[in-house]
Amino acid sequence: MSSMTRLKAPMGLLIDRDQPLSFSFDGKQYQGFEGDSIASALAGNERWLLSRSFKYHRPRGPLTMAGQDANTLIQLDKEPNVLADRELAVAGAQVQGQNYNGSLDNDRDAVLGHFSRFMPVGFYYRCFFKPLGAWHRWEGMIRKKAGLGVLDLDFKPEYYDKAYLFHDVVVVGSGPAGLSAALKAAEAGASVLLVEEQPILGGSLTYNRFDLDGKQADALRADLLARVEQHANIEVLTRATCNAWFADNYLPVIQGKRMYKVRAKECIVASGSFEQHVVFRNNDLPGVMMSSAATRLMKHYAVKPGNQAVVLTGNDDGYLSALELLDQGITVAAVVDMRDGPDSEALAASVLARGVQIFNGHTVYEAIPTKGNKHVKAVDIRQITGQGKVADSGETISCDLLCMSAGYMPVYQLLCQAGGQLRYDDSAAEFSLSKLPEHLRIAGSVNGIHTLEAVVADGERAAAEALLALELSTEQPQAVSCERRVNFDWPIFSHPKGKDFVDFDEDLQAKDIVNATRLGYRDVQLVKRFSTVGMGPSQGRHSALPTARLVANSTDRTVTETGVTTARPPFSPEKLAHVAGRIFDPYRRTAMHHRHLEMGAKMMPAGNWQRPAFYGNPDDRDALMQAEAEHVRNKVGVIDVSTLGGIELRGPDSAEFMNRIFTFAFLKQPVGRTRYAVLTNEHGVVIDDGVSCRLADEHFYVTATTSGVERVYREMMKWNAQWRLDVDITNVTSAFAAVNLAGPDARKVLEKLATDVDLSPEGFPYLAYREGSVAGIPSRLLRVGFVGELGYEIHVPARFGEALWDALQEAGKEFDLRPFGVETQRLLRLEKGHVIVSQDTDGMSHPGELSLEWAVSRKKPFFVGRRSVDIVMAQPQTRKLVGFTLPADTKKPEEGHLVLQGEDISGNVTSCEYSSAVGSIIGLAYVGIQQAEVGSQFPIRVDGGDIVNATVVDLPFFDPDNQRQAL
Amino acid sequence: MSATSPESLSKRSFVYRQLAGASFRDIAGGAMATGVAEGNNNRSQAEQSALLDLSVLPRTGFRGLTAAAHLQAAGLPIPARPNQASVTGSGELVLRLSQKEFWLLGALSDSGAGVDALNQRGLPAADCYSLYCQDSHAWLALTGAHLPATLAKVCGVDLREASFPLGSIAQTSVARVNVVIVHHQLAGVPCFSILCDSAAAEYLWESLLDAMGEFGGEVIGSNALL
Amino acid sequence: MKIMPCPLNGPRNISEFVHGGEVRDMPNPTTCTDREWAEYVFYSDNQAGIVTEWWLHAASGYWFIAERHTVTDEIIRTYDPSEIFNQRVEFSDETTAKEVGA
Known part of the structure; x- marks a missing residue:
């Protein structure tokens, strides 16, 4: 049946008449064609009412047919707030209207109008503002009423x-x-x-x-x-x-x-x-649309926009639209020209010749609706007597289509x-x-x-x-000018009974804008925020200009002076999926990553790395961690430390450069030895630490923290861009895979693999550095004590990493070698009182607070942060990082829990765990300087507001003489 | 001839698990996939859109004021400007990444023998430092007719022929991973070699395959280019 | 997104770069007053106009210097730091230590 009502080709540029389709709208079936928008297909069936307005629940139909208004917002099966004049009609689609109570055709909220009574202009503004708490009173109702469509909560994400x-x-x-x-x-x-x-x-x-x-x-x-x-x-x-x-x-x-x-x-x-609309009473009725919407319906979709039309215009385009309507067999009852007359006499003559009445200097004062405001049935035409003023009486002309052309923005x-x-x-x-x-x-x-x-x-x-x-042409551009005028300067005709809409989205009438200015909002931006004009889906495409005109007029200014509200991105609504679609979130894996998974590791993120937290069922975290720790203390364990940062410094000035970057003295660091390296920034704050290995006179290999290496490397490069020292700096983090083999039996395991290195305590003592082959793999070996046991860090080129891991597992079988994870390592180092930079330090931590004075050389002329450290250390200290213990059955503090001193906060817990080796809860915390004395107690506020009293102890908690790591 | 598998060798590619089921051959002590288990192991796939793992193929790098002289002494062609690559007679690529940084990427045809030869040469007395790009970087080769369009999905640099001709290098970010992209030919097929952080190789492998999908891209082994 | 012209890599999205703060002269750390040092470390000019800043091209690890107008957001010039920093900087306990960047 729909095909019967469509216009003949060449009307219907967008539709394929050979491909009919049907879909449902609000439960009824409609026919359309491939290429139809939902709105055009419905219009082809003379279904004009598409939605209900936001506040007054007034019937609304197509306004622009270009996806530039909120009148056509409909609900698809799985997607709300879709523009019906843009969305293609799809065979079998189930489409619903939105924002009604009952049905789209019979909306109880429209009859009663009970929602709008609660929402005067500035409602949002006022209830967010005052009285205090008003928002909470209104929130429930607003949330129920304000949402337009319905979300499908079972929605499956699609690939954007x-x-x-x-x-x-x-x-x-x-x-x-x-x-x-x-x-x-x-x-x-x-x-x-x-x-x-x-x-x-x-x-x-x-x-x-x-x-x-x-x-x-x-x-x-x-x-x-x-x-x-x-x-x-x-x-x-x-x-x-x-x-x-x-x-x-x-x-x-x-x-x-x-x-x-x-x-x-x-x-x-x-x-x-x-194209801009004209403001008059009932200008929002279905059947009242932009002239361009009517011509789009015809040319794009071969849909007759109506049978009997009136064209209201402020420019000559209205006449051209009238001719277009006439050509398609639509009766044009009148052209109502708000100007004194058309610019082109020929146009007027042509329209007149086709029997169309022309009203010069007139406007539509009111559109007269059918029952229930469902459609326009006639217009009340009045002579314009002044700006926005009309004669007391006029002429009523029947029509089912009113085309508006007030001008263009x-x-x-x-x-x-x-x-x-x-x-x-x-x-x-x-x-x-x-x-x-x-x-x-x-x-x-x-x-x-x-x-x-x-x-x-x-x-x-x-x-x-x-x-x-x-520079593709040398042709000089020719300026273009155009004298043609297309805008009527005051297409606003307020009606004492209102419903003369400035903003269709927000149901704002002319008086609403004027009232806002009377309440003192003179700036168009403030009027917008107060009244919400232009805040709807069409974002002021039609309301910005009449609003500016009304504000200018009622504040005795010009639009030039008031300006027009601006527009921020996005131009049209966009889905979060478009913004979020295919986000790239890189992860880094060590060469041994898959071995950890095969051994049941619970992985955890460390920066963008993935690291094993511990091995086994995540539910058994505490027990597994304690067991892994005991195993390292009693036998031997191995942990993947490939994520540790690595930086190489080579060249004649490498020692000088080390000396300037790190706090310790490095000029005389012996070849084949390691040294603790602390880095402060210019503020004197500790920002990283690592181990410096001197491979040769002019060759250092320095480790850095997993998360800090990138920053350390960048800072080094930046400093040397200024210092111009003869040193080459390379970030070799990814080039090396590394493990820490630790425990009383570590040497026995390594002896099976490192046959060309003297591993005796004398030949390879604590803090020494050696090179050799491990399982045939060229390796850098560091004797370190991070977990406080006999231990070797083994660094190998990354492509050998997995083979190294495999070889160690095989060699370690007879010694019951087990892997341990990062969480276990944190416990082990805590038992030794070793600080983890960024866990136990913050943006204020200077070396003195961390008791690192021993690692700061005051004899050399300069290191980054030196002057700041000097200044800070010369002042009275305010806080200190101390070790504390609590009985095992105490409620365990968590990282970040506060340390109190009287009424005040004096510090916070940075690390805390139960230690089976020590037999109590141990931790590190910043405390007030007066609370730092060994043996004294300080209160920690734990979860639930309870207070526990911790005792300050000497560090380390375990093996106080550090005998185990030096074995 | 016994079958080579990645785990039978101690040098392993950073993405060998992505090549499960492939056939391999030993190149410089690592396993290079010659043919993949599923998909087209032929040249037409390479010409359309393909991803190839060259991580085990030898490569090396040098930085310093005498680095250019070191390469030149070995008879290697030195690109005139940073971010340009040149090809040697035997198919190695010489990358110039800055005024004083050069990488040499081995040729598939001789299993990277040219790189080993360079590594055997003694370094100049001063200011030439060897780099660790064999381990710090994975080497993924993307081939075929849709290279710029594929990369445009993961990279913000204009890699169309007009602005990124043969022999160009871009040091940039692909799918938020820092990489070096080299535009060259592999056995006559257009190729972007992508050298990325070896720890992010598995991530980038998956990201590239995802981007290649709409162009019919698949993983290939090196035999596809014979 | 803003484009930054990198002296080594050419024009690139600004997201490839890391801002490194203003280029400023370090007072002689052994001779300046505490106040001078504190001002150097903590105070920033934040001027409306042309500022000279450190920028790092992350993918190539290349630091350079950019002159940027903070009002118009225009990047006026970028260049290698050796244009400003062209001599080896020494520190010593002597009070005559050369100032960085002087």
Whole structure:
């Protein structure tokens, strides 16, 4: 049946009449065609009511047919708030209306209007503001009423992604200006990206009439399209929205499930303009729409927008629209021209000749609805007697379609985001954009050019400017001007009974805006925040201009003075999936990673590394950790320490460089020995630590913390960019895999594999460094004491890492070698009182607080942070990191729990764990300097607010004479 | 001939687990996949879109004021400017990463023998330091006709031919991992060699395969390029 | 996204870079007053206008210097640090130690 009502070709550019489809809307079946939007398919069935308005629950229908208003928000099966005039109709789809109580056709909230009574203008503003707590009173009701659609909570995430696109020139909008700009740029050799929101190229050429005969647009479009489509330099994206402008022409363009990150050397915005509505009573009824919406319905979808039309206009385009309606067999009862008369007498004559009545100097004062405000059935036409004023009586004309053309507002959103300034000339009622950044240009009606020939020329002018900047042409751009006026300066006719909508999304009437100014909000931005005008889905596309005019008028200023509300990204609503889609979250794995998994490790993140926390069932964490620790203390364990940072320093100045970077003295560090290395920043704060190995006179290998190495390496590079020492600095973190083999039997295990190294206590003493082969793998061996047992760190080139691990497991079998994890290692080092930088230190920790004075050389002339350390250490100390114990059955403090001193907070716990080796809870905490004496007690506030009293003890907790590590 | 497997050798690629089921051969003491278990092991796949692990192929690097002279003395062609690569007669790639940093990537044809030869040469007396790129970096080769479009999904640098011609190098971020990308040819097939942090190799491998999906990309072994 | 012209790698997304703070002269750490040192360490000019800053291209580990206008967000010039730092810097206990970057 629907096919019967459609217009004949060439109407219906977007639909394929051979492909009918059906879908349901609010439970009823409707027919449409492939290519139909949901709104056009419904309109083809004369179904005009699509949604209910936000506040008054008024029936709403298509307004722009371009996806630029909130009237068409509908609910898909799994997705709310979809624009029905943009979303394609799909066979079998189940579509629902939104925001109603009962049914879309019979909304109880509309009849009673009980919601709106609670929501005067400024409601949100007031209830967020005062009285205190008002928000909590209203929140429940607002949340119930304010949400429009329904989310599908069983939604399965789909694959969205992003991709860069690089071009010399990007052209946003494919109307006559965009097409001509793209062509000119491409013909000069530039690579061009042409971005179009609609499914087809052509912009206004696809729906607008430019001449009496109605032939010019089609002819021009056919010509331009043929040339664009065959041009190898032009890449075209249709159904793609450029949603923002960011610095240096970085443009997010959304097409389907992909967000393109377009980077262009030159950007030409030919985004066109939005047709503006007229403010009068009931201007929101279904059947009242922009003239361009009516012509889009016809040209794009072959849908008759009505049977009997009235055209209300403030420019000559209204006459052209009337002709278009007449050509498609629609009766035009009247053209109501708000001006004194048309610019083109020929146009008026042509319309008159077809029996259409013309009312010059008149307006529609009120649209008269059918029952329940479901559709327009007539208009009340009055003579305009002054700005916004009309005669006391007029004429009523029946119609089921009212087309509005008050003028155009440039699609300025991207340009404002780029820092452009929108200016309004009050006398000519014209806009202009200025202060655009370099390499961003505008062309066509967004640039205030309105005749077709001039628009094409303006596109070429913008392209010529871009080509000049790209040095692809030397042609001087020719300035284009246009005298044609398209805006009526006061298309606002307030009605004492209201419902004269300025903002359809937010149901704001003319008086609401005026009242806001009477309450003292003079700035348009404040009026926006107070009244919420322009905050709905259409983001002020239609409301910004009438709002500015009303504010200007009621504050005795001009629109030039008040300005217009600006627009931030995104240009149109975008899904979080587009922003979040295909996020890259790198992880790093050591060469032994898969062995850990095979051995049942519970992995934990350490920076972007994955490390074993312990081995076994996560539920048994505490027991497993204690067992692993006891095993290291009694037998032998092995831990993957490949994530430790590694930095190599080579060259004549390497020792001098070490001396300047780290706090200790390194000039005389013997070859074959290791030394503890602490790094402070210029503030004197400890920011990292590691072990320095001297491999040769001019060769150091320094470890750094897993999370700190990147920063340490960068700081080293930056310092040497200034010092110009003769040293080469390399970050070798990923180049080496490493393990720490620790425990009383560590030597026995290693002896089986390292046959070319003297492992005797004399030949390879504590803190020595050796090189040799382990299981045939070239290795760097460090005798270290981090966990306080006889231990060897074995560093090998990363590609050998897994083979090293395998060899150790095999060799260790007879000694019951077991792997241990990071959590276990933390317990073991805690028992030894070793500080972990960034766990036991914070942004204030200087060496004195950490009792690291021994690792700071005051004899050398300089190290980074030296002067700050000197200054801080000369002052009275305020806090100190101390070891503490608590009986095993005490409630265990956690990291971050507060240390108290009287009423005050004096510090906090940084590490705390039960130690089976010590037999009590042990920990490190910052305490007030007066609380730091060994043997004294200090209170810690633990979970639940309980206080436990910890005892300060000497460090280390275990093996106080450090005999075990020196074996 | 007994079958080579990655775990039978002590030098292992950082992504050998991604190549489960492949056939391997021993290259410089590591296992190189020659053919994968599933998929096309042929040249047409390489010409369309393919990912190849070259991590076990020898490579080395030198940095310092005399590094260029060291390479030159070995008869290697020195790229004129940083971020350019040149190809030797036997197929090695010489990368110039800064004024004074050079990497040499071995050729598939001779299993990287040219790199070993360079490593045998004594270093200049001063200011030339060997680098650890064999271990610090994995070497993944992406081949085929869709290289710029594939990389555009994971990298913010314009890698189209016009701005990234043959012999170009980009030191940049791919899928948020720092990499060196070299544009060259592998057995006549367009190729981006990607040298990435070896610890992130498995991550990057998966990210690249994901990006290649829409172009019909698959993993190949080295025999596909014979 | 802003583009930063790297002297080594050419124009790149600013996300490839790490900001390293303003280039500033270190007072002689052995002779300056505590106050001078504290001002050097803690105070930042934050001026509206052209600032000279350290930037690191992370992927290549290359530090360079950029002159940037903090009001217009325009990057005026980038160059290798050797343009400013062209001599070996020495520290000594002597009170005449050369100032960094002087």
